[in-house]
Amino acid sequence: MSLIDKPQKETVRFPDNRRDSSVGEMTEITLGLTNQRRVAVPQRLNPRWKELGWALLYISPALLIFLVFTYFPFIRSVWLSFYVTTPTGEPARFNDVKYYSRILNLDGSGRDEYLKSILTTVQFSLMVVPLGIITALALAVLATAKVRIIGVFRTIFTSSVAISVASASVIWSLIYTPTIKVTQWLVDLLHLKSESLLNDASTALLAVAFMTVWSALGFNFIITLSGIQAIPQDLYESGRIDGANGWTGFRYITLPLLTPTLMFLFIISTIQCFQAFTQFNVMIGNEGPDNSTNVMVYSLFTAFWKDNRYGFASAISVVLFAILIILTVIQYRVLDKRVHYQ
Secondary structure, three states, X not given: OOOOOOOOOOOOOOOHHHOOOOHHHHHHHHHHHXXXXXXXXXXXXXXXXXXXXXXXXXXXXXXXXXXXXXXXXXXXXXXHOOEEEOOOOOEEEEOOOXXXXXXXXXXXXXXXXXXXXXXXXXXXXXXXXXXXXXXXXXXXXXXXXXXXXXXXXXXXXXXXXXXXXXXXXXXXHHHHOHHHOOXXXXXXXXXXXXXXXXXXXXXXXXXXXXXXXXXXXXXXXXXXXXXXXXXXXHHHHHHHHOOOOOXXXXXXXXXXXXXXXXXXXXXXXXXXXXXOOHHHHHHOOOOOHHHOOOOHHHHHHHHHHHOOOHHHHHHHHHHHHHHHHHHHHHHHHHHHOOOOOO
């Protein structure tokens, strides 16, 4: 009998004079044979565990890359933020949470340049995010107009995608220089004493913010236009029957159904603003006039590459990460209540 066959009860025969007295023994032998066959039957692997194994096998290259270039550096940054490091980046002395107290101006030193860098980053985000999304939304609505040359305008609106932030920074630096005579009228209008919009503390951050809006306009426009085109046309036809035309149709049909896309752009744009560095480094190259453009990432860059304070730079990066996590959660909780999902 094969081990994979279904277990069956076997009868063990004894002589007539032992049949009555050996019933218990016969039962034990029968159960023993049955249990032995049950143990020998191979168990099949759960399909869910099998699928999980194949999934882990397929994503293992990506997981390895994330472990080496993302998770391990982050864990090491958290670890180094509690130590004073050597010039080679190795921990030398435990520093407790003094770096974090220094960043948040809780150490009693009165030096608040790092806390101001956080506030400057928040101010920069408030300049860029609303203006960028509103501009992209307005251009996307215009791009849905049914005219012959609308494709040309769509290409113009998306042209900033093909230009890197570094290249755009160089271009706008030349535009902001009055010697080019492009912004001389603006300098005269604002009665600025400096030779460039980037050299005045009252306009430097605003100038970089405007350039950032232009640089991100192409991406925001494409995402917003895709969201508008994904709205079913039947809703617009039904709205026109009820008298929802023009602004009314935009307010009660387009805008509510576009809220998931706008929430995505709002969160992504905020993260990009807090991570902005290239435009500040290329257009200004320092903390700016009166530290007016000293954002968090530039402070991190200065502490790491110029001052070689690896532990302090790690603490800044951890604070930046914590701020982004908190802002993302708050934005999602607040905006998700106002999002209309189809």
